[in-house]
Amino acid sequence: MKKILYIGLSIITSFTIATAKDVRLGIPPKTLEKYYPPNSEKYEFLMNMYKASTAFTGLSTSIREKDWQRAEKWAKTLKDAYLKIGELVPQWDKVLRKEEANFLVQAVKNKDIRKIQFFANAVGNTCSKCHDRYLASTKLLYHFPDFDTVTLEDPITSVEYNVSDYMKKMITSFKLLNVYMHDSKSKKAKKEGMNFVKRLKGLSQMCSECHTNQLSEKVYFGKDFYQKVKQLEQSIKNLNPNKISQTFNWINKNNCSKCHNVHEVPTMIREKIKKKQK
Amino acid sequence: MKKVIFLGVFFLFFSCENTQKLAYKLFLEEDLLKRPKSKRCADCHQNIYNQWKNSRHSVSWVSDDFKKSSNRYSKIKCLSCHAPLEIEPLKEPKLRDFHREEGINCVSCHFKEKTNSMHGPYEVFSPPHYSTKDPNYTKSKICAGCHRETYKQWKTANTQKNCQNCHMPSKKDNLIQKFPFYLLHKKKEVHNHSSPPLIASKEDIKLKIKVLKDEIKVLIKNTGIPHKLPTADQGKPKLYIKAEFFLNGEKVDEDSNMITHKQGIEYNKEKEFTFYSFENFDLVKISVSRKLSWKKKAEPITSISLDIEK
Numbered sequence: 001m002k003k004i005l006y007i008g009l010s011i012i013t014s015f016t017i018a019t020a021k022d023v024r025l026g027i028p029p030k031t032l033e034k035y036y037p038p039n040s041e042k043y044e045f046l047m048n049m050y051k052a053s054t055a056f057t058g059l060s061t062s063i064r065e066k067d068w069q070r071a072e073k074w075a076k077t078l079k080d081a082y083l084k085i086g087e088l089v090p091q092w093d094k095v096l097r098k099e100e101a102n103f104l105v106q107a108v109k110n111k112d113i114r115k116i117q118f119f120a121n122a123v124g125n126t127c128s129k130c131h132d133r134y135l136a137s138t139k140l141l142y143h144f145p146d147f148d149t150v151t152l153e154d155p156i157t158s159v160e161y162n163v164s165d166y167m168k169k170m171i172t173s174f175k176l177l178n179v180y181m182h183d184s185k186s187k188k189a190k191k192e193g194m195n196f197v198k199r200l201k202g203l204s205q206m207c208s209e210c211h212t213n214q215l216s217e218k219v220y221f222g223k224d225f226y227q228k229v230k231q232l233e234q235s236i237k238n239l240n241p242n243k244i245s246q247t248f249n250w251i252n253k254n255n256c257s258k259c260h261n262v263h264e265v266p267t268m269i270r271e272k273i274k275k276k277q278k
Numbered sequence: 279m280k281k282v283i284f285l286g287v288f289f290l291f292f293s294c295e296n297t298q299k300l301a302y303k304l305f306l307e308e309d310l311l312k313r314p315k316s317k318r319c320a321d322c323h324q325n326i327y328n329q330w331k332n333s334r335h336s337v338s339w340v341s342d343d344f345k346k347s348s349n350r351y352s353k354i355k356c357l358s359c360h361a362p363l364e365i366e367p368l369k370e371p372k373l374r375d376f377h378r379e380e381g382i383n384c385v386s387c388h389f390k391e392k393t394n395s396m397h398g399p400y401e402v403f404s405p406p407h408y409s410t411k412d413p414n415y416t417k418s419k420i421c422a423g424c425h426r427e428t429y430k431q432w433k434t435a436n437t438q439k440n441c442q443n444c445h446m447p448s449k450k451d452n453l454i455q456k457f458p459f460y461l462l463h464k465k466k467e468v469h470n471h472s473s474p475p476l477i478a479s480k481e482d483i484k485l486k487i488k489v490l491k492d493e494i495k496v497l498i499k500n501t502g503i504p505h506k507l508p509t510a511d512q513g514k515p516k517l518y519i520k521a522e523f524f525l526n527g528e529k530v531d532e533d534s535n536m537i538t539h540k541q542g543i544e545y546n547k548e549k550e551f552t553f554y555s556f557e558n559f560d561l562v563k564i565s566v567s568r569k570l571s572w573k574k575k576a577e578p579i580t581s582i583s584l585d586i587e588k
């Protein structure tokens with residue numbers, strides 16, 4: 001009996017542990033902000049990362065080609081870039097394996113392959129550990145565009161809304177179309193349906209806030225989209241629920257979801273990180 | 279009489295090439311060729327400076343709209359046109375890393391590193407700085423490094439008018455106001471550096487209305503403005519077309535279409551807009567208005583009313 005209880009408990013416990021697993025992203029120190037726009041246009045931190053990464057490739061290639069003179073040059077460049085991380089972001093200084101970086105240069109000088117491998121791994125491990133923890137969150141915070149400042153003018157009320165409030169307005173129009181249709185209030189249903197269409201078309205205002213060349217806008221608001229919008233208008237005019245739902249689903253699948261998948265998910269994670277960073 | 283003699287002697291003296299060279303040597307103010315702030319140019323070009331001060335160009339970097347839309351200067355690809363180092367026809371400028379608060383300032387448009395001189399449409403003798411007559415300044419392409427979309431639209435409009443004709447209207451005046459030097463120059467056609475955005479008039483837009491069941495179609499033709507209505511490369515200018523529906527003198531419904539710069543109405547082309555009303559009506563009033571990017575309110579352009587037997 002005890003055995004069965006024990007097995008049962010272990011299954012429950014292991015299941016709980018398994019489902020309680022979280023994916024964790026480290027929140028990068030605020031200092032990093034200094035090296036990204038609007039505080040800097042030079043991307044100093046990122047440039048230093050590129051420098052270190054190029055030096056790593058230069059080092060391994062030169063060793064493979066037995067070009068020891070250049071290998072030494074790359075080892076020094078790598079060490080300098082690696083140590084500079086601590087200067088740029090003091091909070092990360094303590095995790096650097098500074099001694100190992102120096103020993104790596106020495107090992108290259110001595111052409112000691114075994115030691116080179118050992119110290120390169122030690123240095124490389126700190127890079128990958130840090131990337132594991134901070135790379136995604138850093139990209140989301142400092143590379144991914146901020147939607148906070150994007151506003152759209154509502155074509156019905158001429159009021160300027162932020163993205164999330166505009167979306168709410170738009171989808172409320174669609175819900176009201178369905179509500180009024182259900183309640184046989186046809187004039188109101190048609191009016192709200194047309195408001196929905198206008199707000200849907202009005203979404204195109206958003207793209208050029210970042211996409212200056214209009215190409216991506218054509219993906220979401222191209223010929224097909226406008227054809228379907230015409231169909232939607234027609235089916236709203238005739239209050240044909242099947243046609244409305246068919247056309248809406250097409251637009252949802254081919255337009256809405258594309259943009260949401262690209263922009264909404266990272267934005268949601270970014271917002272969470274930003275809250276924590278505060 | 280003395281003044282006339284003085285001027286005559288002065289002109290005679292400086293009309294010969296060698297003496298002009300000497301004048302540049304004597305009167306050259308080196309700092310003018312080191313991209314100074316615009317206030318420095320105002321020492322002589324007071325009127326032009328005052329016009330520029332009132333222009334959108336002068337606030338292109340510091341305007342609240344730009345701060346917001348560039349996400350406090352984070353969108354770096356937007357920056358160079360808002361504080362250009364040096365403009366060139368049809369070429370995106372480089373971003374300046376000083377005096378950015380002045381936006382598109384005097385030297386952004388007039389100073390050229392390769393000639394170490396101020397460029398403009400006229401051959402001028404200007405001892406405080408070297409000057410170069412540059413025919414590009416009388417052509418639309420000088421604006422096209424930044425106003426690329428509007429320039430493309432203007433090109434397809436195939437018109438004689440260029441950007442400067444409408445947006446930098448000229449009048450005969452002195453290029454400089456500093457006494458006594460303005461007396462030494464002939465008056466010229468001086469262009470307005472406040473670069474007024476202008477507004478379309480009734481004559482620029484033709485409206486036609488077709489009435490169908492539950493909807494009206496409005497055909498709009500841009501007959502007067504040789505670029506899209508509205509136009510912009512970025513920003514949020516809008517054109518609004520509003521339909522108001524009346525029954526027995528009472529307004530019963532309204533519907534509107536908002537046109538962004540991406541859906542603008544091309545020159546000499548007709549575009550159709552649909553308005554819906556599911557109410558009974560016997561009169562429809564169509565009005566067109568526009569809102570500039572940096573304005574909060576729309577300004578009326580034209581309107582038309584039509585009696586309907588539905």
